[in-house]
Amino acid sequence: MTLHEPTIFVLLLIGYAMLGLLLVTAGRRLVSGESLRRWGWGNGLMLAGYLFLLVDVAAPWPGWIAASNALIVYGEFVFVTALQRFIDERLPSGPLRWGGVAAALSMLPLMLLPTPTRMPIQSLIAALPLLWAGWLVWRSRARAERALRPVGLMLVLVAVALLIRTVHALLQPAAYVDLSQPNPVQTLLALAAYAALLGSGFGFVLACTERATRSLERQASHDGLTGALNRQAGGPLLQRTLLRARRERQGVAYVLLDLDRFKQVNDEHGHAFGDEVLRRFARTVRTRMRASDLFVRLGGEEFALVLPDSDAAGALVVLEHLRRDCLEMGLCTESGCACRVSFSAGIALSPQGRVDGDALYRAADTALYRAKRAGRDQVALAGADETIHP
Incomplete structure (x- = not known):
């Protein structure tokens, strides 16, 4: 041929x-x-x-x-x-x-x-x-x-x-x-x-x-700056997590995180440094996440963590590790001064997935503001009478 x-x-x-x-x-x-x-x-x-x-x-x-x-x-x-x-x-x-x-x-x-x-x-x-x-x-x-x-x-x-x-x-x-x-x-x-x-x-x-x-x-x-899920994607994924928790009779912990005095960081060191703080914080959070956890940027310096098959004690352990990790991030300003990053958090629970996403957000938001009013760098549990120092 x-x-x-x-x-x-x-x-x-x-x-x-x-x-x-x-x-x-x-x-x-x-x-x-x-x-x-x-x-x-x-x-x-x-x-x-x-x-x-x-x-x-x-x-x-x-x-x-x-x-x-x-x-x-x-x-x-x-x-x-x-x-x-x-x-x-x-x-x-x-x-x-x-x-x-x-x-x-x-x-x-x-x-x-x-x-x-x-x-x-x-x-x-x-x-x-x-x-x-x-x-x-x-x-x-x-x-x-x-x-x-x-x-x-x-x-x-x-x-x-x-x-x-x-x-x-x-x-x-x-x-x-x-x-x-x-x-x-x-x-x-x-x-x-x-x-x-x-x-x-x-x-x-x-x-x-x-x-x-x-x-x-x-x-x-995803959020372009931090790589976290954005609010539009986080809502449906939260609902899916709650439906799965309802089927499997598991609890879900919903955590709102807000970086303390972030506006002051932007005002004193510039928005470029503020963006780096957000990126480093998001990277630190992801090192503590399980494959099933969700990490969402809700806007500005406010984030949400969704922890399936978890309760208040499990969420507190995560936040304690995260608080220590933030202290060890080693962020320094252009002048060489160390920049300490801390956050306040509010925890809301959905036993067996029975509490829907909107109710979780409202409860966690109320707890978060209670933690901030108590002096920041603290954690508050929705339904509890006092804040909890991590």
Whole structure:
């Protein structure tokens, strides 16, 4: 079986041109624009590489082949840098970037070798960055987008195809003496490899789209400054927690937290420092949370904690640990002065989930203001007659 190679190259050029248009369009709208731009550069290098192959078919010259191989190999390395930028959310390492340059330049002196000798070396060099890309996806499989897995799989399939061609060229060097002669193994493997490279590009766009969707969902449900749930998302989740507590006959503790004298912090040290206080406080709270707990920013310096399967004693233990953690945050102003962070809290209970969310908020709010009137840095329990020092 033989395939018309110029037809394959034309189809690949059309495919890479379509992918390039998609990358340009998507890169302007998605949060992973830098990664998409890098993939777009790799796509452009691939497009140029296959264009040189098509030119070589029409007007054979070793320079076209050398340029094509260099562009394609460098394009693969650029794909790897795009993957690393997307997965690790940091700039690719220097060795990776310079490795791509070295691999591309190595294609030029290889043209001095006979084709049967050159082919396995080129195929092996081209397979290495793709194997690296597959490893990047594999090591991040637990946290990366699901759409990224087919991308890694397709890139590894390309690498496997290139390794098969490496072995075939070593075992059957006569088949690579004259590349103008039909070689079914090389043609089929090249077609499969190139199609997989093209498919991985569309898969990468899907992964970026998946991340953008997840980011939008998070922005809609979380506070941008502290990372806590916002009020709109916290209400329905509280109701769901109460319904589950009612079914399982468990108690729920609802805690309102208000940072003491926060306005004074903003007035004396600026809003930028006040934002850092809120971020550090939220980070400290999350270290004390269970997976089932909810942490909501209600507005300004007021937060809510929802503690399923908990009572007043359990909530007090959490608040005691949190109070100590706040004292150890080590916040310092620009002048080097230590900034002590404390909070007042009000606790309301919903035995077996029978008290609804609105009633919990009102009870906890009343308790919170009682704690503040008592001197701040205290905890008050709804229905109790006095505040409780944590």
